[in-house]
Amino acid sequence: MKELINKITVILVIFQEKEKIIIQCLKNIKKFKIIIIDNDNDLNLKKKIINNFNIYKYLTNKKNIGFTKAANIAIKLTDTEYILNLNADCSIKEEDILKLITTHKKYNNCFITTPTLYDKNTPSYNAGSFSNKNHKKDILSFDGDVCVDWVLGSAILFKKEDIQKLGMLDENYFLYFVDEDICKRARKNSMSVIQVKSSKAEHVHGQIKGRSRLKNIYLRTYNFTYDEIYYYFKNYNQIHNLLNLKKNIVPYFFKMIFNLFFLKFSKSIYYFSRLKAFYDFSKNFKI
Numbered sequence: 001m002k003e004l005i006n007k008i009t010v011i012l013v014i015f016q017e018k019e020k021i022i023i024q025c026l027k028n029i030k031k032f033k034i035i036i037i038d039n040d041n042d043l044n045l046k047k048k049i050i051n052n053f054n055i056y057k058y059l060t061n062k063k064n065i066g067f068t069k070a071a072n073i074a075i076k077l078t079d080t081e082y083i084l085n086l087n088a089d090c091s092i093k094e095e096d097i098l099k100l101i102t103t104h105k106k107y108n109n110c111f112i113t114t115p116t117l118y119d120k121n122t123p124s125y126n127a128g129s130f131s132n133k134n135h136k137k138d139i140l141s142f143d144g145d146v147c148v149d150w151v152l153g154s155a156i157l158f159k160k161e162d163i164q165k166l167g168m169l170d171e172n173y174f175l176y177f178v179d180e181d182i183c184k185r186a187r188k189n190s191m192s193v194i195q196v197k198s199s200k201a202e203h204v205h206g207q208i209k210g211r212s213r214l215k216n217i218y219l220r221t222y223n224f225t226y227d228e229i230y231y232y233f234k235n236y237n238q239i240h241n242l243l244n245l246k247k248n249i250v251p252y253f254f255k256m257i258f259n260l261f262f263l264k265f266s267k268s269i270y271y272f273s274r275l276k277a278f279y280d281f282s283k284n285f286k287i
Helices: 019-028 043-052 069-077 094-106 161-165 178-188 213-236 240-247 250-261 265-284
Strands: 008-012 035-039 059-061 082-086 090-092 109-121 145-146 155-159 192-203
Touching: 008 019, 008 069, 008 094, 008 161, 019 043, 019 090, 035 043, 043 059, 059 069, 082 094, 082 161, 094 109, 094 192, 109 178, 145 240, 145 250, 155 161, 178 192, 178 213, 213 240, 213 265, 240 250, 240 265, 250 265
Parallel strands: 008 035, 008 082, 035 059, 109 192
Antiparallel strands: 082 155, 090 192, 109 155, 145 192
16 A cells, blocks of 8 residues: 555645645645645745645745646656646545556556545536537446546546656646546547546535635636637637637627626626637637
């Protein structure tokens, strides 16, 4: 067991998660080598954590550089064969992590193993078909390990060597669709993505991060819109999402002004975020 533990580094990219959530996550993985990248530059949190846990490396960024860039930094700093990328709000026990590595070793050409996710003892969505297939996101029901198109990045175990061969995470993504993108690249290289029935983790979906509600709306809407456009543009050479946004520029603009006038700031920021994502993507990729 100790031999397997020494083969894994757990990487956590954090941004304004509640301290108690991070602490609980770390308690479960304290026997493993841990790398933390904080995109909020919270030095007080860093001091508390390093005083209570044995952290291999702990880096803080002065600005939020996004999940993808931060995760690539952590991956490059890793010196073990296996890496477990873990969200701070995903709680997984030591024995369940070891089941992931055991399963990974069991299957040839395996790229990712991921646990079966639960939300307060209720199974939750973790894996399925690629988005372009337009399948309903049903929770998988199966008796054993199952090979899927892609999995959420909440808790994924992979070899450092494998992700380096695939070219690391695509840093054009800020947060969304990067997990689907890396799985698509793996499948193109005849590597499998497997959800493990016997390994379990607790993950609460849709939790709001950050201290500002309006800022959260902006960050989520802007980054999801931008990342979605990029995902389809990159993988399917499709710009229908971009063209659809282009058609809605004028309606979105007036909706933004209308909601701002009536002090409906949440809706106003939503439309502003969509418009800005359209503008930025068009400028960056000259479309």
